[in-house]
Amino acid sequence: xxxxxxxxxxxxxxxEVEDRALLADVLRDDLKLTGTHIGCDTSQCGCCTVLLDGxxxxxxxxxxxxxxxxxxxxxxxxxxxxxxxxxxxAFSDCxxxxxxxxxxxxxxATVDLLERHPDPDIATVRKNLEGNLCRCTGYVNIEKAVLxxxxxxxxx
Amino acid sequence: MAPTTAQTQPPAxxxxxxxxxxxxxxxxQGRFTADWDLTDQLHAAxxxxxxxxxxxxxxxxxxxxxxxxxxxVLTAEDVLAAGYNPIPxxxxxxxxxxxxxxxxxxxxxxxxxxxxxxxxVAMVIADNAHHAHDAAALAVVEYEELPVVDSPATxxxxxxxxxxxxxxxxxxxxxxxxKQAVDAAFKKAKHRISLTIGSxxxxxxxxxxxxxxxxxxxxxxxxxxxxxxxxLLGMRGALCxxxxxxxxxxxxxxxxxxxxxxxxxxxxxxxxxxxxxxxKLKRPVKWVAMRSELFIGEWHGRGLTLAxxxxxxEQHNITAIRFDDTVDxxxxxxxxxxxxxxxxxxxxxxxxxxxxxxxxxxxxxYTNALPVSAYRGAGRPDIxxxxxxxxxxxxxxxxxxxxxxxxxxxxxxxxxxYLTANGTEYDCGDFHTVLDKALDISDYHDFESRASSARExxxxxxxxxxxxxxKSGAGxxxxxxxxxxxKSDGSLLLHAVTGPSGQGHETTxxxxxxxxxxxxxxxxxxxxxxxxxxLVGNGTGGSRSLYGTGSAFKNLAGNIIEQARxxxxxxxxxxxxxxxxxxKADGGGTFHTAExxxxxxxxxxxxxxxDENGHHPFDCDADTVTGANFPNGCHIAEVEIxxxxxxxxxxxYTAVDELGNVISPFLVEGQVHGGVVQGIGQAFNEEVIYDxxxxxLSGSFMDYxxxxxxxxxxxxxxxxxxxxxxxELGAKGVGESGCSGSLPAVSNAVMHALRSVGAGxxxxxxxxxxxxxxxxxx
Numbered sequence: 001x002x003x004x005x006x007x008x009x010x011x012x013x014x015x016e017v018e019d020r021a022l023l024a025d026v027l028r029d030d031l032k033l034t035g036t037h038i039g040c041d042t043s044q045c046g047c048c049t050v051l052l053d054g055x056x057x058x059x060x061x062x063x064x065x066x067x068x069x070x071x072x073x074x075x076x077x078x079x080x081x082x083x084x085x086x087x088x089x090a091f092s093d094c095x096x097x098x099x100x101x102x103x104x105x106x107x108x109a110t111v112d113l114l115e116r117h118p119d120p121d122i123a124t125v126r127k128n129l130e131g132n133l134c135r136c137t138g139y140v141n142i143e144k145a146v147l148x149x150x151x152x153x154x155x156x
Numbered sequence: 157m158a159p160t161t162a163q164t165q166p167p168a169x170x171x172x173x174x175x176x177x178x179x180x181x182x183x184x185q186g187r188f189t190a191d192w193d194l195t196d197q198l199h200a201a202x203x204x205x206x207x208x209x210x211x212x213x214x215x216x217x218x219x220x221x222x223x224x225x226x227x228x229v230l231t232a233e234d235v236l237a238a239g240y241n242p243i244p245x246x247x248x249x250x251x252x253x254x255x256x257x258x259x260x261x262x263x264x265x266x267x268x269x270x271x272x273x274x275x276x277v278a279m280v281i282a283d284n285a286h287h288a289h290d291a292a293a294l295a296v297v298e299y300e301e302l303p304v305v306d307s308p309a310t311x312x313x314x315x316x317x318x319x320x321x322x323x324x325x326x327x328x329x330x331x332x333x334x335k336q337a338v339d340a341a342f343k344k345a346k347h348r349i350s351l352t353i354g355s356x357x358x359x360x361x362x363x364x365x366x367x368x369x370x371x372x373x374x375x376x377x378x379x380x381x382x383x384x385x386x387x388l389l390g391m392r393g394a395l396c397x398x399x400x401x402x403x404x405x406x407x408x409x410x411x412x413x414x415x416x417x418x419x420x421x422x423x424x425x426x427x428x429x430x431x432x433x434x435x436k437l438k439r440p441v442k443w444v445a446m447r448s449e450l451f452i453g454e455w456h457g458r459g460l461t462l463a464x465x466x467x468x469x470e471q472h473n474i475t476a477i478r479f480d481d482t483v484d485x486x487x488x489x490x491x492x493x494x495x496x497x498x499x500x501x502x503x504x505x506x507x508x509x510x511x512x513x514x515x516x517x518x519x520x521x522y523t524n525a526l527p528v529s530a531y532r533g534a535g536r537p538d539i540x541x542x543x544x545x546x547x548x549x550x551x552x553x554x555x556x557x558x559x560x561x562x563x564x565x566x567x568x569x570x571x572x573x574y575l576t577a578n579g580t581e582y583d584c585g586d587f588h589t590v591l592d593k594a595l596d597i598s599d600y601h602d603f604e605s606r607a608s609s610a611r612e613x614x615x616x617x618x619x620x621x622x623x624x625x626x627k628s629g630a631g632x633x634x635x636x637x638x639x640x641x642x643k644s645d646g647s648l649l650l651h652a653v654t655g656p657s658g659q660g661h662e663t664t665x666x667x668x669x670x671x672x673x674x675x676x677x678x679x680x681x682x683x684x685x686x687x688x689x690x691l692v693g694n695g696t697g698g699s700r701s702l703y704g705t706g707s708a709f710k711n712l713a714g715n716i717i718e719q720a721r722x723x724x725x726x727x728x729x730x731x732x733x734x735x736x737x738x739x740k741a742d743g744g745g746t747f748h749t750a751e752x753x754x755x756x757x758x759x760x761x762x763x764x765x766x767d768e769n770g771h772h773p774f775d776c777d778a779d780t781v782t783g784a785n786f787p788n789g790c791h792i793a794e795v796e797i798x799x800x801x802x803x804x805x806x807x808x809y810t811a812v813d814e815l816g817n818v819i820s821p822f823l824v825e826g827q828v829h830g831g832v833v834q835g836i837g838q839a840f841n842e843e844v845i846y847d848x849x850x851x852x853l854s855g856s857f858m859d860y861x862x863x864x865x866x867x868x869x870x871x872x873x874x875x876x877x878x879x880x881x882x883x884e885l886g887a888k889g890v891g892e893s894g895c896s897g898s899l900p901a902v903s904n905a906v907m908h909a910l911r912s913v914g915a916g917x918x919x920x921x922x923x924x925x926x927x928x929x930x931x932x933x934x
Contacts, residue, residue: 018286034191035184037414039363040447044857047363075184084169084182092178095822098830099658100181101188101363101414126866133857135363135415136658137826138833138894139865 004068008033009077017064024048024059027074035075035104039133046132049105050074056112058105058131075104078111087111090149091142098136106132110146114153120146171678174822176662186412189367190444192382197369197440198227200430201288203278203295204452205270208306208524208850209318210299212268212277219294220280225287228437230279230429232267238432240264241398244422245489246529247632249328249498249520257328257520260319262488262527264398264425270299271318271487272526273852274452279429281441304850308461308484308521318487318522325522327485328494332502333478333515333578338467341476341513345467349550352463354919355538355899357456357484357844359860360531362657364414366454367444368427370434379434380407383427386416387695388653388685389633394423399431406431408685413657417834418530419455420657421697422491426453451855455491456844457531459484462501462542466550467513474511474565479542481518483528490527492534494520500535500627506576507543508587508625508788509565514578524850530697532834533626537895540624544900545907545917548620552911558904559595562623563588580627582786584878590814591623594790597874598810603794607912616797616913616931617807620904624896625788628889629698636693636704637779638712640669642772644765646758647679650709653693654701655684659891660823661701665709667820668885672713673757674738674745691777699889702819704782707884712778713739717757719776721747724760728753785880787888789813791832791897795905799913802928804906805869806836812874813893817886824890825873831894832871837863838895839902843921861923 006013008031017026027033027050036059039047048059051073078085087110090096097103106129113120113128120128125146126139134142170179180186203220217229242261249257266277277297282288303316311318311325318325342348362384369382379401385391385408392406399406413420426443433441445453460483467476483497497520506514551558567574569586576582595601600619607617638652650665662682670677694704717737724747725732739745741756748754764773792810797803811828818824841861845853854860879886903920906927910916915934918926 020286028191029193032193033184034188035186037188037364038190039365040857042447042856042858045363045447075182079183088182089169089173091182092173092175095174095826097178097181097658098660098826099363099415100177100186100412103181104184107182123866126864129865133363133862133864135361135417135834135862136830138829138831138836138863138871139867140829140833140871141826143865 002065004065006067007071009074019065021064022060023062023064023067026064027059033074033076037101037104039101044133046109047102047105049108049132051108051112056109075108078107085111086152087114087149090145090152094141094145094148096137096141096145102132102134106134106142110149113146114150118154119150175660176666177660188364188412188414189369189382189384192369194369194371194440197442198281198283198437199285199288200279200281200433200441200443201285201292202276202426202449203280203292203297205266205273205275205277207270207299207301208273208304209271210301212266212270212297213300214298215277216296217278220291223287223291223294225282225284226280226291227283228281228433230265230433232263232265234432235264239400240428240432243425243488243490244394244397246491246493247495249330249494251329252331257494258322259489260321262490264428272524273850274526276425279433281433281437285444304848305522305524306846306848306850308482308523311521311523318524322522327489327520327522329519330498331517334513335515337513338476338478338515342467345475346470347468347554348465349468349546349553350465351546351549352461353542353545355458355460355541356920357459357528358531358838358842359451359844360417360419360454360457361862362415362417362420365445365447365450366424368430369440369442370430371440372434372438374438378405378407379431380409381427381431382409384413384416384420385410385655386421386657386697387655389693390421390695391423395428395431398423398428410655410684413655416657416696417532418457418534418697421530421695448856451860452526452852455529456486456526457528458538459528460538462538464542464546466546468550472554472556472561472564474509476513477506477511479505479516481516483518483520484523485520486523486525486527488527491529493528496530496535501539502578503580503627504625505539505578507540508567508623510567510571512577514576525846532831533892533895536626536892537835537899540622540626540896541899541903544622545903548904548907549917558621562591582625583880583882585786585788585814586876586878587623587788590788590812590876591790593874593876594792594810594812597812597872598792598794598808600792610796614799616799616909617794618905618907618909618912619792619794620901620908622791622897622900622904624893624900625786626893626896627784628787629694629700630784631694631700631704633692633694635779635781636708637691637777638705638708639691639777640712640716640775642761642774644762646761648675650680650682651691652705652708653685653691654696654705656696659696659701659827660820664702664706664820664823668706668709669713672710672739673716674741675758699787699891703785703883703885703887703889704780706819706887707780707782708778710884711780715776715778716774719774720757720760723764723773724755727755727760780884782883785816785882785888787813787815787890787893789893789897791901793901793905795902795909797909797927799931802924802931804840804922804927806867806902808870808872809868810872810874811897812876813890814876814878815890816877816879816888818875818877819885819887827890828873828894829871831892832898833863833867835895835898836867836902839899839920840922
């Protein structure tokens with residue numbers, strides 16, 4: 001077992017976790033933040049994408065111990081004071097989710113994408129979502145939602 | 157116990173979101189099966205066969221049983237002792253003489269023989285998931301290996317067999333149609349055009365890995381099962397059949413389901429074993445699949461080879477079609493594999509065409525591979541693909557215009573209802589109009605100039621048409637039944653058994669009832685399945701939830717009005733027959749009298765007290781009996797191939813679907829998008845590959861290429877509506893149509909491009925490697 005400190009959605013946690021525990025497992029099993037989903041075991045699907053110190057990562061690619069001292073934002077921490085984040089709003093507005101399982105990861109990946117590319121073109125959107133799989137939407141409305149969220153964020 | 161942090165009250169803006177489902181799903185508050193943790197729960201992991209075919213000579217579980225944290229291990233002996241039954245083999249299917257197929261059912265756990273890699277051998281139950289998986293790895297299973305039937309072709313060589321009752325490896329030799337008439341037509345035909353198409357094995361791959369959690373309450377003798385599903389009755393029926401429990405002894409919970417696509421239409425061994433373990437150990441037992449387990453443990457789809465032939469006369473009329481099909485069942489008959497390989501291949505085998513003679517035969521073959529069952533379309537996309545490839549192949553071979561050839565042979569709009577030569581009645585349609593619309597939206601007639609520009613860039617372009625018609629699900633339940641519960645604030649909770657997995661049931665059913673009652677859909681909730689309601693109905697499958705359950709909800713609105721009418725009469729002090737209901741009134745659905753007094757339905761509902769059981773006097777139910785209908789449409793794909801790399805891009809894709817009346821256009825478009833891209837995934841990338849020893853080579857998302865963002869560059873949607881009279885909504889199914897349109901449209905576009913440089917035809921998937929090699933060889 002290893003002792004770690006995590007700041008998750010602005011709350012501090014001191015935890016004892018198994019050496020081999022993945023960050024994704026600790027978020028779900030220890031902190032009960034089940035909005036971070038696990039969709040594969042090869043780091044391909046992106047369902048577990050969270051922000052680690054502001055950068056999107058797949059929470060299954062990191063041991064929880066490696067995240068010691070880091071600040072993490074999960075889907076549960078994205079809306080502030082019950083105001084939806086523009087990316088959340090755009091995903092609903094554009095019907096960019098069907099079953100909703102990939103959605104938390106898609107949204108977190110998009111938040112990071114728009115930090116790096118505030119005004120992305122469609123090619124940039126597609127390239128940056130390569131690491132996130134969706135089986136329902138065919139990505140058509142996800143791509144629209146990302147562009148729409150960029151506009152919302154820029155205040156247009 | 158609730159799985160997540162308590163759900164916060166949705167803010168006001170949640171009501172302005174597109175779907176009822178959205179708020180919880182975009183804020184991480186959805187409740188999928190793996191999200192449920194139950195007090196005192198145990199965790200299960202599976203021991204699976206790592207060989208494709210062999211006798212189990214010893215099963216040594218000593219190390220497993222003594223491993224850290226292990227509480228119990230289940231083997232075939234425990235299954236036998238409990239009297240549990242194997243996986244259901246699906247609807248009865250018969251040959252032309254009425255003889256039933258040979259059936260071989262997948263045991264919940266293998267006793268003495270394994271027939272595919274991944275077949276469950278034991279379930280290990282421990283105090284946590286890590287310990288369960290660690291212990292499962294300690295199982296020592298020894299096998300006497302048997303020769304492996306690695307493909308249908310190997311199976312049909314009959315050198316060795318898998319099941320004693322099927323020495324030729326065939327479960328059923330099936331045939332349908334008028335062979336004599338077809339043979340006669342072929343004898344007279346001016347042209348015979350034949351083509352064999354393969355529709356390769358796929359994985360369903362809902363993004364939510366399958367999971368279950370079973371909790372037994374000894375006091376009530378009820379087991380609560382948390383599991384993804386497509387509908388309550390399908391899941392409960394399968395679990396009852398396997399466990400021998402009565403329906404009342406099972407309470408099934410599926411709040412959010414992360415996709416289904418057909419592969420979740422029935423229960424798998426793990427959920428049944430979790431029930432067995434939970435009842436035995438008196439503690440909840442949770443199992444969550446690893447994705448790699450699902451590649452070898454969740455029914456595959458497709459696996460069909462269709463050899464078709466057209467008889468064509470001098471004037472280019474199609475005079476007969478015949479098919480000779482080979483259906484890869486995998487190692488066992490599981491759920492819908494046999495139904496797909498028989499019924500779903502003949503029922504629309506003439507496509508959208510007026511063909512006087514139709515005949516098909518298929519053989520359902522066992523292989524040492526994972527069983528095949530339903531995957532989006534379940535045979536419908538495959539036969540649509542085969543017909544439309546044949547049409548284009550014939551046009552190309554005879555050097556005639558594929559559009560004129562289609563139009564000449566289409567069933568004309570004035571010929572409906574149309575009875576096909578093999579007995580399917582298409583109720584309505586207007587294929588010419590739909591085709592013309594698609595040609596227009598795709599800018600088809602200007603293709604040559606775009607192809608010429610592409611050639612200047614060194615690229616090869618092709619354009620292809622797919623005109624599909626499919627028979628949506630007839631449904632296995634005698635009717636689709638729905639009910640409702642009013643709450644004291646006048647809001648409404650709807651019930652039915654169809655389980656959503658992304659389709660938006662909550663949104664659409666609320667919309668239908670809201671329109672009928674003049675109520676804001678935001679005050680109407682939908683809940684799938686409640687065991688104590690005893691509702692009958694079909695699950696999500698065969699594209700039928702909207703027109704089946706949705707039609708029942710349309711009827712429910714009418715029943716609610718009648719249920720409320722006497723109360724309105726009393727409130728308005730007049731005779732019930734003199735009270736009118738206006739669902740379009742300002743301020744919401746309103747009862748009024750000729751004299752001008754009125755009361756809204758909501759106000760009237762709020763005035764009524766709930767009885768001691770919590771029932772409101774307006775609570776009622778409704779149903780409908782409706783069978784299949786015939787969605788159809790024209791999809792046109794334009795594809796550009798880079799001969800340097802073999803990479804193909806779907807430059808534009810046009811989908812004009814004829815779906816009857818559309819209730820929620822944005823949801824319907826979403827279904828089309830998803831279906832089209834699943835078809836594009838199959839066409840270009842996806843493929844389950846076994847090697848000759850029956851080992852799966854495509855066992856992860858690193859080896860199995862899923863469609864990703866940008867799979868289609870530009871998707872153009874159009875529609876044309878010919879409402880059906882077969883259900884109250886006038887709606888046709890949409891869930892599967894995207895695949896049925898896209899397989900032929902994309903394939904015809906790729907073949908068109910290849911043909912322009914003298915290459916092809918080739919089989920799916922059209923991977924960069926295959927396209928590059930094909931182009932290099934020309």
